[in-house]
Amino acid sequence: MQYIDNVIFLILLVAGFGLFAKSLKELYRNIKLGREINRTDRRSERWAIMTRVALGQSKMVKRPIAGILHIFVYVGFVIINIELLEIIIDGIFGTHRFLQSILGDSVYSFFTGALEVLAALVVLAVVVFFIRRNFYGVKRLTMKELFGWPKQDANWILIIEFSLMVAFFTMNGADYYSDSARFGSNFPISKYLFPFFQNFSLETLHIIEKSAWWFHFVGILFFMNYLYYSKHLHIILAFPNTWFANLEKKGKFNNLDSVTKEIKLMMDPNADPYAAPAEGETEVPAKFGAEDIFDLNQHQLMSAYSCTECGRCTSVCPANITGKKLSPRLIMMKTRDRLEEVGKNLNKNGGKFVDDGKKLLNDYITKEELWACTTCNACVEACPVLIDPLSIIFEMRRFLVMEQSAAPTELNLMMTNVENNAAPWQYNQADRLNWANDN
Numbered sequence: 001m002q003y004i005d006n007v008i009f010l011i012l013l014v015a016g017f018g019l020f021a022k023s024l025k026e027l028y029r030n031i032k033l034g035r036e037i038n039r040t041d042r043r044s045e046r047w048a049i050m051t052r053v054a055l056g057q058s059k060m061v062k063r064p065i066a067g068i069l070h071i072f073v074y075v076g077f078v079i080i081n082i083e084l085l086e087i088i089i090d091g092i093f094g095t096h097r098f099l100q101s102i103l104g105d106s107v108y109s110f111f112t113g114a115l116e117v118l119a120a121l122v123v124l125a126v127v128v129f130f131i132r133r134n135f136y137g138v139k140r141l142t143m144k145e146l147f148g149w150p151k152q153d154a155n156w157i158l159i160i161e162f163s164l165m166v167a168f169f170t171m172n173g174a175d176y177y178s179d180s181a182r183f184g185s186n187f188p189i190s191k192y193l194f195p196f197f198q199n200f201s202l203e204t205l206h207i208i209e210k211s212a213w214w215f216h217f218v219g220i221l222f223f224m225n226y227l228y229y230s231k232h233l234h235i236i237l238a239f240p241n242t243w244f245a246n247l248e249k250k251g252k253f254n255n256l257d258s259v260t261k262e263i264k265l266m267m268d269p270n271a272d273p274y275a276a277p278a279e280g281e282t283e284v285p286a287k288f289g290a291e292d293i294f295d296l297n298q299h300q301l302m303s304a305y306s307c308t309e310c311g312r313c314t315s316v317c318p319a320n321i322t323g324k325k326l327s328p329r330l331i332m333m334k335t336r337d338r339l340e341e342v343g344k345n346l347n348k349n350g351g352k353f354v355d356d357g358k359k360l361l362n363d364y365i366t367k368e369e370l371w372a373c374t375t376c377n378a379c380v381e382a383c384p385v386l387i388d389p390l391s392i393i394f395e396m397r398r399f400l401v402m403e404q405s406a407a408p409t410e411l412n413l414m415m416t417n418v419e420n421n422a423a424p425w426q427y428n429q430a431d432r433l434n435w436a437n438d439n
Protein backbone atom coordinates (compact mmCIF):
# COMPACT_ATOMS: atom_id res chain seq x y z
CA MET A 1 0.00 0.00 0.00
CA GLN A 2 2.80 2.39 0.97
CA TYR A 3 4.55 1.50 -2.27
CA ILE A 4 1.42 2.40 -4.30
CA ASP A 5 1.17 5.73 -2.44
CA ASN A 6 4.75 6.55 -3.36
CA VAL A 7 4.19 5.72 -7.02
CA ILE A 8 1.01 7.84 -7.20
CA PHE A 9 2.86 10.65 -5.48
CA LEU A 10 5.73 10.47 -7.95
CA ILE A 11 3.38 10.43 -10.95
CA LEU A 12 1.50 13.50 -9.66
CA LEU A 13 4.75 15.29 -8.86
CA VAL A 14 6.22 14.71 -12.33
CA ALA A 15 2.92 15.57 -14.05
CA GLY A 16 2.48 18.74 -11.97
CA PHE A 17 6.00 20.07 -12.57
CA GLY A 18 5.92 18.89 -16.20
CA LEU A 19 2.74 20.85 -16.92
CA PHE A 20 4.14 23.86 -15.14
CA ALA A 21 7.33 23.72 -17.23
CA LYS A 22 5.20 23.51 -20.39
CA SER A 23 3.27 26.62 -19.35
CA LEU A 24 6.49 28.51 -18.62
CA LYS A 25 7.82 27.56 -22.04
CA GLU A 26 4.65 28.85 -23.68
CA LEU A 27 4.80 32.02 -21.62
CA TYR A 28 8.38 32.63 -22.75
CA ARG A 29 7.45 31.98 -26.39
CA ASN A 30 4.54 34.44 -26.20
CA ILE A 31 6.66 37.18 -24.62
CA LYS A 32 9.29 36.67 -27.34
CA LEU A 33 6.63 37.53 -29.95
CA GLY A 34 7.31 41.17 -29.12
CA ARG A 35 10.04 43.39 -30.49
CA GLU A 36 13.43 43.03 -28.87
CA ILE A 37 14.45 45.73 -26.44
CA ASN A 38 17.78 46.06 -24.76
CA ARG A 39 17.35 46.71 -21.04
CA THR A 40 20.50 45.17 -19.64
CA ASP A 41 22.32 48.41 -18.77
CA ARG A 42 22.75 49.79 -15.21
CA ARG A 43 22.68 46.29 -13.76
CA SER A 44 23.36 47.16 -10.11
CA GLU A 45 20.53 49.72 -10.20
CA ARG A 46 18.24 47.08 -11.71
CA TRP A 47 19.05 44.53 -8.98
CA ALA A 48 18.42 47.19 -6.32
CA ILE A 49 15.07 48.16 -7.85
CA MET A 50 13.96 44.55 -8.14
CA THR A 51 14.92 43.83 -4.54
CA ARG A 52 13.16 46.94 -3.29
CA VAL A 53 10.01 46.85 -5.42
CA ALA A 54 9.35 43.15 -6.13
CA LEU A 55 10.83 41.51 -3.03
CA GLY A 56 10.42 44.39 -0.58
CA GLN A 57 7.04 45.44 -2.08
CA SER A 58 7.98 49.07 -1.45
CA LYS A 59 5.26 50.46 -3.69
CA MET A 60 2.54 48.24 -2.24
CA VAL A 61 2.83 49.84 1.21
CA LYS A 62 1.94 53.25 -0.17
CA ARG A 63 -1.57 52.06 0.66
CA PRO A 64 -0.55 50.65 4.08
CA ILE A 65 -3.41 48.33 5.05
CA ALA A 66 -3.61 46.56 1.70
CA GLY A 67 0.19 46.63 1.45
CA ILE A 68 0.84 45.01 4.83
CA LEU A 69 -1.84 42.36 4.31
CA HIS A 70 -0.36 41.62 0.92
CA ILE A 71 3.06 41.15 2.53
CA PHE A 72 1.49 38.66 4.99
CA VAL A 73 0.07 36.63 2.11
CA TYR A 74 3.16 36.85 -0.01
CA VAL A 75 5.82 36.13 2.61
CA GLY A 76 3.64 33.64 4.47
CA PHE A 77 2.65 31.72 1.42
CA VAL A 78 6.12 31.58 -0.08
CA ILE A 79 7.79 30.51 3.17
CA ILE A 80 5.13 27.95 3.99
CA ASN A 81 5.78 26.37 0.63
CA ILE A 82 9.33 25.60 1.79
CA GLU A 83 7.46 22.82 3.49
CA LEU A 84 6.90 21.43 0.02
CA LEU A 85 10.46 20.17 0.27
CA GLU A 86 9.52 18.02 3.24
CA ILE A 87 6.33 16.88 1.52
CA ILE A 88 8.32 15.78 -1.54
CA ILE A 89 10.82 13.81 0.52
CA ASP A 90 8.08 12.20 2.64
CA GLY A 91 6.03 11.43 -0.46
CA ILE A 92 8.87 9.79 -2.37
CA PHE A 93 10.46 7.85 0.48
CA GLY A 94 7.41 7.18 2.63
CA THR A 95 8.91 8.97 5.64
CA HIS A 96 6.93 11.11 8.06
CA ARG A 97 8.13 14.66 8.82
CA PHE A 98 11.57 13.96 7.48
CA LEU A 99 12.97 17.36 8.46
CA GLN A 100 12.44 16.60 12.14
CA SER A 101 15.04 13.84 11.95
CA ILE A 102 17.49 16.22 10.27
CA LEU A 103 16.89 19.43 12.23
CA GLY A 104 16.35 17.89 15.66
CA ASP A 105 13.32 18.42 17.91
CA SER A 106 13.95 21.98 19.08
CA VAL A 107 14.84 23.50 15.68
CA TYR A 108 11.98 21.62 14.02
CA SER A 109 9.63 22.80 16.75
CA PHE A 110 10.64 26.40 16.06
CA PHE A 111 10.29 25.82 12.31
CA THR A 112 6.76 24.40 12.45
CA GLY A 113 5.72 26.99 15.05
CA ALA A 114 6.91 29.83 12.81
CA LEU A 115 5.10 28.29 9.83
CA GLU A 116 1.87 28.13 11.80
CA VAL A 117 2.11 31.80 12.78
CA LEU A 118 2.72 32.73 9.13
CA ALA A 119 -0.17 30.51 8.04
CA ALA A 120 -2.45 32.29 10.52
CA LEU A 121 -1.41 35.65 9.06
CA VAL A 122 -2.13 34.35 5.56
CA VAL A 123 -5.61 33.23 6.66
CA LEU A 124 -6.25 36.64 8.25
CA ALA A 125 -5.14 38.47 5.10
CA VAL A 126 -7.10 36.36 2.62
CA VAL A 127 -10.28 36.65 4.70
CA VAL A 128 -9.92 40.46 4.85
CA PHE A 129 -9.14 40.58 1.12
CA PHE A 130 -12.19 38.44 0.31
CA ILE A 131 -14.51 40.64 2.37
CA ARG A 132 -12.96 43.81 0.99
CA ARG A 133 -13.23 42.65 -2.61
CA ASN A 134 -16.76 41.27 -2.41
CA PHE A 135 -18.63 43.19 0.26
CA TYR A 136 -16.76 46.35 1.15
CA GLY A 137 -17.13 48.14 -2.17
CA VAL A 138 -13.60 49.48 -2.83
CA LYS A 139 -14.26 51.26 -6.14
CA ARG A 140 -11.21 50.05 -8.07
CA LEU A 141 -12.01 46.44 -7.10
CA THR A 142 -15.67 46.55 -8.02
CA MET A 143 -15.49 48.32 -11.39
CA LYS A 144 -17.35 46.88 -14.35
CA GLU A 145 -14.14 45.92 -16.13
CA LEU A 146 -13.57 43.22 -13.47
CA PHE A 147 -16.95 41.53 -13.92
CA GLY A 148 -16.77 37.90 -14.99
CA TRP A 149 -13.48 36.00 -15.07
CA PRO A 150 -11.21 38.68 -13.46
CA LYS A 151 -13.40 38.78 -10.35
CA GLN A 152 -13.79 35.00 -10.25
CA ASP A 153 -10.05 34.59 -10.68
CA ALA A 154 -9.33 36.93 -7.76
CA ASN A 155 -11.80 35.06 -5.56
CA TRP A 156 -10.62 31.60 -6.61
CA ILE A 157 -7.07 32.34 -5.66
CA LEU A 158 -8.15 33.58 -2.22
CA ILE A 159 -10.26 30.43 -1.77
CA ILE A 160 -7.37 28.18 -2.85
CA GLU A 161 -4.95 29.92 -0.49
CA PHE A 162 -7.46 29.66 2.37
CA SER A 163 -8.09 25.96 1.66
CA LEU A 164 -4.38 25.18 1.55
CA MET A 165 -3.86 26.84 4.91
CA VAL A 166 -6.82 24.97 6.42
CA ALA A 167 -5.36 21.68 5.13
CA PHE A 168 -2.00 22.65 6.64
CA PHE A 169 -3.55 23.28 10.07
CA THR A 170 -5.69 20.13 9.86
CA MET A 171 -2.66 18.01 9.06
CA ASN A 172 -0.74 19.48 11.99
CA GLY A 173 -3.70 19.23 14.37
CA ALA A 174 -4.27 15.56 13.55
CA ASP A 175 -0.57 14.89 14.08
CA TYR A 176 -0.63 16.67 17.41
CA TYR A 177 -3.57 14.71 18.77
CA SER A 178 -2.35 11.38 17.45
CA ASP A 179 1.07 11.74 19.03
CA SER A 180 1.06 14.78 21.34
CA ALA A 181 3.85 13.31 23.46
CA ARG A 182 6.15 13.43 20.46
CA PHE A 183 5.00 16.71 18.96
CA GLY A 184 4.66 18.64 22.23
CA SER A 185 4.01 22.29 21.43
CA ASN A 186 5.28 22.12 17.84
CA PHE A 187 1.94 23.32 16.62
CA PRO A 188 1.07 26.42 18.65
CA ILE A 189 -2.07 27.22 16.67
CA SER A 190 -3.46 23.99 15.25
CA LYS A 191 -3.41 22.28 18.64
CA TYR A 192 -6.11 24.74 19.74
CA LEU A 193 -8.09 24.69 16.51
CA PHE A 194 -9.33 21.13 16.64
CA PRO A 195 -10.06 20.22 20.30
CA PHE A 196 -12.63 17.66 19.12
CA PHE A 197 -9.80 15.64 17.56
CA GLN A 198 -9.00 14.28 21.03
CA ASN A 199 -12.19 12.20 20.87
CA PHE A 200 -11.13 10.51 17.63
CA SER A 201 -9.43 7.14 17.40
CA LEU A 202 -5.81 6.93 16.34
CA GLU A 203 -6.85 5.38 13.06
CA THR A 204 -9.30 8.22 12.28
CA LEU A 205 -6.64 10.78 13.09
CA HIS A 206 -4.20 9.09 10.73
CA ILE A 207 -6.79 9.14 7.95
CA ILE A 208 -7.47 12.85 8.60
CA GLU A 209 -3.75 13.63 8.66
CA LYS A 210 -3.09 11.70 5.45
CA SER A 211 -6.09 13.22 3.65
CA ALA A 212 -5.06 16.77 4.62
CA TRP A 213 -1.48 16.00 3.55
CA TRP A 214 -2.62 14.79 0.11
CA PHE A 215 -4.99 17.73 -0.25
CA HIS A 216 -2.18 20.12 0.62
CA PHE A 217 0.20 18.49 -1.87
CA VAL A 218 -2.29 18.28 -4.77
CA GLY A 219 -3.48 21.81 -3.92
CA ILE A 220 0.05 23.21 -4.26
CA LEU A 221 0.47 21.52 -7.65
CA PHE A 222 -2.90 22.83 -8.76
CA PHE A 223 -2.08 26.35 -7.56
CA MET A 224 1.25 26.28 -9.39
CA ASN A 225 -0.41 25.28 -12.66
CA TYR A 226 -3.31 27.67 -12.23
CA LEU A 227 -0.90 30.63 -12.14
CA TYR A 228 -0.41 30.66 -15.92
CA TYR A 229 -4.11 31.34 -16.45
CA SER A 230 -4.41 33.85 -13.65
CA LYS A 231 -3.47 37.42 -12.79
CA HIS A 232 -1.45 35.77 -10.02
CA LEU A 233 1.29 35.12 -12.50
CA HIS A 234 2.70 38.32 -11.00
CA ILE A 235 4.01 36.19 -8.12
CA ILE A 236 6.72 35.11 -10.56
CA LEU A 237 6.82 37.86 -13.17
CA ALA A 238 6.98 40.83 -10.79
CA PHE A 239 10.69 40.01 -10.47
CA PRO A 240 11.79 40.12 -14.13
CA ASN A 241 9.27 42.87 -14.84
CA THR A 242 10.83 45.21 -12.28
CA TRP A 243 14.36 44.20 -13.30
CA PHE A 244 13.73 45.09 -16.95
CA ALA A 245 11.71 48.24 -16.14
CA ASN A 246 12.33 51.48 -18.00
CA LEU A 247 14.87 53.46 -15.94
CA GLU A 248 14.56 56.68 -17.93
CA LYS A 249 12.78 59.65 -16.40
CA LYS A 250 9.01 59.45 -16.69
CA GLY A 251 7.81 61.53 -19.57
CA LYS A 252 11.05 61.26 -21.51
CA PHE A 253 9.99 61.05 -25.12
CA ASN A 254 10.96 57.89 -26.92
CA ASN A 255 12.27 59.51 -30.11
CA LEU A 256 12.80 57.47 -33.25
CA ASP A 257 16.29 57.98 -34.65
CA SER A 258 15.03 57.77 -38.22
CA VAL A 259 12.46 60.52 -37.65
CA THR A 260 14.91 62.74 -35.77
CA LYS A 261 17.31 62.38 -38.67
CA GLU A 262 14.61 63.37 -41.19
CA ILE A 263 13.79 66.49 -39.20
CA LYS A 264 17.44 67.45 -38.82
CA LEU A 265 17.85 67.09 -42.57
CA MET A 266 14.87 69.36 -43.15
CA MET A 267 16.23 72.01 -40.79
CA ASP A 268 19.85 71.89 -41.93
CA PRO A 269 20.44 73.20 -45.46
CA ASN A 270 23.99 71.76 -45.47
CA ALA A 271 22.97 68.26 -44.41
CA ASP A 272 23.85 65.35 -46.66
CA PRO A 273 20.73 63.20 -47.15
CA TYR A 274 22.90 60.31 -48.39
CA ALA A 275 25.30 60.27 -45.43
CA ALA A 276 25.95 56.83 -43.88
CA PRO A 277 24.07 56.22 -40.61
CA ALA A 278 25.97 57.33 -37.50
CA GLU A 279 27.20 54.67 -35.07
CA GLY A 280 24.35 53.31 -32.93
CA GLU A 281 21.72 54.90 -35.17
CA THR A 282 18.84 52.51 -35.81
CA GLU A 283 17.39 51.66 -39.21
CA VAL A 284 14.00 52.97 -40.32
CA PRO A 285 11.50 50.58 -38.65
CA ALA A 286 9.30 48.43 -40.86
CA LYS A 287 6.30 49.87 -39.08
CA PHE A 288 5.91 52.93 -36.87
CA GLY A 289 4.17 52.33 -33.57
CA ALA A 290 1.99 49.38 -32.61
CA GLU A 291 -1.10 47.95 -34.21
CA ASP A 292 -0.92 44.50 -32.66
CA ILE A 293 1.01 42.70 -29.95
CA PHE A 294 3.80 41.80 -32.40
CA ASP A 295 4.66 45.53 -32.60
CA LEU A 296 4.99 46.00 -28.85
CA ASN A 297 8.29 45.26 -27.18
CA GLN A 298 8.96 42.18 -25.09
CA HIS A 299 8.88 44.09 -21.82
CA GLN A 300 5.44 45.47 -22.63
CA LEU A 301 4.20 41.93 -23.26
CA MET A 302 5.79 40.69 -20.05
CA SER A 303 4.07 43.56 -18.25
CA ALA A 304 0.70 42.44 -19.62
CA TYR A 305 1.28 39.06 -17.95
CA SER A 306 2.61 40.73 -14.78
CA CYS A 307 -0.39 42.99 -14.21
CA THR A 308 -2.04 42.22 -10.87
CA GLU A 309 -5.29 43.91 -11.96
CA CYS A 310 -5.13 45.91 -8.72
CA GLY A 311 -6.49 49.02 -10.43
CA ARG A 312 -4.17 51.42 -8.61
CA CYS A 313 -3.37 52.92 -12.01
CA THR A 314 -7.01 53.39 -12.96
CA SER A 315 -7.87 54.90 -9.58
CA VAL A 316 -5.43 57.78 -10.22
CA CYS A 317 -6.05 58.19 -13.96
CA PRO A 318 -7.51 61.67 -14.60
CA ALA A 319 -9.17 60.47 -17.78
CA ASN A 320 -10.93 57.65 -15.97
CA ILE A 321 -11.82 59.80 -12.97
CA THR A 322 -13.50 62.34 -15.25
CA GLY A 323 -15.59 59.65 -16.93
CA LYS A 324 -13.59 59.08 -20.14
CA LYS A 325 -13.54 55.66 -21.71
CA LEU A 326 -9.99 54.86 -20.59
CA SER A 327 -8.67 52.61 -17.89
CA PRO A 328 -4.93 51.88 -17.87
CA ARG A 329 -5.64 48.58 -16.10
CA LEU A 330 -7.93 47.60 -18.97
CA ILE A 331 -5.21 48.51 -21.47
CA MET A 332 -2.98 45.91 -19.79
CA MET A 333 -5.78 43.34 -19.48
CA LYS A 334 -6.74 43.68 -23.13
CA THR A 335 -3.12 43.41 -24.22
CA ARG A 336 -2.87 40.15 -22.29
CA ASP A 337 -6.17 38.90 -23.73
CA ARG A 338 -4.93 39.50 -27.26
CA LEU A 339 -1.56 37.95 -26.44
CA GLU A 340 -3.27 34.85 -25.06
CA GLU A 341 -5.45 34.67 -28.16
CA VAL A 342 -2.35 34.78 -30.38
CA GLY A 343 -0.76 32.11 -28.16
CA LYS A 344 -3.73 29.80 -28.66
CA ASN A 345 -3.55 30.45 -32.41
CA LEU A 346 0.11 29.36 -32.36
CA ASN A 347 -0.72 26.22 -30.36
CA LYS A 348 -3.49 25.31 -32.78
CA ASN A 349 -1.38 25.83 -35.88
CA GLY A 350 1.82 24.09 -34.90
CA GLY A 351 3.66 27.24 -33.79
CA LYS A 352 2.78 29.33 -36.87
CA PHE A 353 0.50 32.30 -36.52
CA VAL A 354 -2.43 32.15 -38.93
CA ASP A 355 -3.98 35.54 -39.56
CA ASP A 356 -7.23 35.73 -37.63
CA GLY A 357 -8.25 39.10 -39.03
CA LYS A 358 -7.96 40.69 -35.61
CA LYS A 359 -5.63 43.29 -34.14
CA LEU A 360 -5.01 44.76 -30.71
CA LEU A 361 -6.06 48.11 -32.16
CA ASN A 362 -9.81 48.41 -32.67
CA ASP A 363 -10.64 44.76 -31.84
CA TYR A 364 -9.44 45.18 -28.26
CA ILE A 365 -8.36 48.77 -27.64
CA THR A 366 -10.33 51.55 -29.28
CA LYS A 367 -9.13 54.90 -30.59
CA GLU A 368 -11.42 56.60 -28.11
CA GLU A 369 -9.54 55.01 -25.23
CA LEU A 370 -6.17 55.90 -26.73
CA TRP A 371 -6.95 59.57 -27.33
CA ALA A 372 -8.49 60.02 -23.88
CA CYS A 373 -5.03 59.70 -22.32
CA THR A 374 -3.44 62.94 -21.07
CA THR A 375 0.03 61.26 -20.95
CA CYS A 376 0.32 62.41 -17.33
CA ASN A 377 2.18 59.26 -16.17
CA ALA A 378 0.09 58.96 -12.99
CA CYS A 379 -0.65 55.31 -13.84
CA VAL A 380 3.05 54.55 -14.26
CA GLU A 381 3.85 56.16 -10.91
CA ALA A 382 1.08 54.23 -9.15
CA CYS A 383 1.90 50.75 -10.40
CA PRO A 384 3.35 48.49 -7.68
CA VAL A 385 5.20 46.31 -10.22
CA LEU A 386 6.55 49.10 -12.48
CA ILE A 387 4.22 48.56 -15.41
CA ASP A 388 3.98 51.35 -17.94
CA PRO A 389 0.50 51.33 -19.58
CA LEU A 390 1.26 54.72 -21.13
CA SER A 391 4.03 53.23 -23.26
CA ILE A 392 1.46 50.94 -24.95
CA ILE A 393 -1.00 53.81 -25.44
CA PHE A 394 1.84 55.87 -26.82
CA GLU A 395 2.96 53.26 -29.35
CA MET A 396 -0.59 52.71 -30.55
CA ARG A 397 -1.09 56.44 -30.99
CA ARG A 398 2.18 56.56 -32.89
CA PHE A 399 0.80 53.92 -35.25
CA LEU A 400 -2.42 55.88 -35.77
CA VAL A 401 -0.57 59.11 -36.52
CA MET A 402 2.40 57.86 -38.51
CA GLU A 403 0.94 54.88 -40.33
CA GLN A 404 -2.69 55.83 -40.74
CA SER A 405 -2.66 59.63 -40.43
CA ALA A 406 -5.62 59.01 -38.19
CA ALA A 407 -5.10 61.59 -35.46
CA PRO A 408 -8.18 63.42 -34.14
CA THR A 409 -9.13 66.53 -36.16
CA GLU A 410 -7.96 68.94 -33.46
CA LEU A 411 -4.55 67.33 -33.40
CA ASN A 412 -4.24 67.24 -37.19
CA LEU A 413 -5.05 70.93 -37.27
CA MET A 414 -2.40 71.66 -34.66
CA MET A 415 0.20 69.61 -36.56
CA THR A 416 -0.63 71.36 -39.85
CA ASN A 417 -0.19 74.69 -38.09
CA VAL A 418 3.20 73.65 -36.71
CA GLU A 419 4.23 72.58 -40.19
CA ASN A 420 3.03 75.76 -41.91
CA ASN A 421 3.34 78.42 -39.24
CA ALA A 422 5.99 76.96 -36.90
CA ALA A 423 3.45 77.41 -34.12
CA PRO A 424 0.34 75.51 -33.03
CA TRP A 425 -1.97 78.45 -33.86
CA GLN A 426 -3.81 79.03 -37.06
CA TYR A 427 -2.25 82.31 -38.16
CA ASN A 428 0.82 83.43 -40.03
CA GLN A 429 4.12 84.03 -38.25
CA ALA A 430 4.05 87.61 -39.51
CA ASP A 431 0.86 88.22 -37.52
CA ARG A 432 2.24 87.01 -34.22
CA LEU A 433 2.62 90.43 -32.68
CA ASN A 434 -0.76 91.70 -33.84
CA TRP A 435 -2.08 91.30 -30.35
CA ALA A 436 0.18 94.21 -29.29
CA ASN A 437 -1.32 96.62 -31.82
CA ASP A 438 -3.67 99.29 -30.52
CA ASN A 439 -6.48 98.16 -32.78
Ligand code: SF4
Pocket residue numbers: 313316317318319320326327328372373374375376377378379380389390
Ligand atom coordinates in the same frame (compact mmCIF):
# COMPACT_ATOMS: atom_id res chain seq x y z
S1 SF4 B 1 -0.89 58.57 -18.55
FE1 SF4 B 1 -2.90 58.32 -19.54
S2 SF4 B 1 -3.63 56.34 -18.85
FE2 SF4 B 1 -1.97 56.92 -17.48
S3 SF4 B 1 -2.97 57.99 -15.77
FE3 SF4 B 1 -2.41 59.58 -17.22
S4 SF4 B 1 -4.23 59.82 -18.50
FE4 SF4 B 1 -4.47 57.87 -17.44
Ligand code: SF4
Pocket residue numbers: 306307308309310311312313314328329332382383384385386387389
Ligand atom coordinates in the same frame (compact mmCIF):
# COMPACT_ATOMS: atom_id res chain seq x y z
S1 SF4 C 1 -0.89 48.19 -14.44
FE1 SF4 C 1 -0.01 48.10 -12.39
S2 SF4 C 1 -1.32 49.47 -11.17
FE2 SF4 C 1 -2.43 48.96 -13.03
S3 SF4 C 1 -3.70 47.22 -12.51
FE3 SF4 C 1 -1.80 46.42 -13.40
S4 SF4 C 1 -0.48 46.07 -11.65
FE4 SF4 C 1 -2.13 47.38 -10.91
